Amino acid sequence: MPSPLAHGLVGLTVHILAARDREDLRDPRRIAAAIGAAVLPDLDLAFRFLDGRNHHDNETHSLGCAVLAAAASAVLFLLLRLRRPFALALVVGLSWTSHLVLDYLNVDTSPPIGIMALWPLSTAHFKSPVPIFMDIGRTLTWTTVRHDAVAGAWECVVLVPLLLAAWRHKRRRLEESEWHAGSRASP
DSSP, X not given: OOOHHHHHHHHHHHHHHHOOSHHHHHOHHHHHHHHHHHHGGXXXXXXXXXXXXXXXXSGGGSHHHHHHHHHHHHHHHHHTTOSSHHHHHHHXXXXXXXXXXXXXXXXXXXXXXXXXXXXXXXXXXXXXXXXXXXXXXXXXXHHHHHXXXXXXXXXXXXXXXXXXXXXXXXHHHHHXXXXXXXXXXXX
């Protein structure tokens, strides 16, 4: 499983690409929703404290759960009267799905191997034959800490350029739309 840093970077990238205007881009609630949804599937790691079993990479790591998260978010955002609640709920669903993509693309050394991507339609686990990301260790030994630092650095090497490209693209699109809006307003 990639680190929370990797998931957060991709959630922020989804937020940037989905923002319609500068107000969306700067809205801390929208940023928090996108990053939170990208990280939240790993909450299943805490379920081990309830029954001692490993629940990681099961239901919370599925497209079904991403749809449920988006639907629940839509209701919550409507109740909170947020601007464009359905668009923001879609961002939550896409951010949740980004978590699945990263976990699919990593080296997985903790059974069950792979993610239960198609739950509730299937309980099969899926794993990329060509992993891009390293596994993150879950122990506090110096060996694991060093390994996790290298894995986190690799995640940044891969994902920060994607984040910067998204930012550059969005900034260019916003400047173009503002320029077109300004040219239409002048005689």
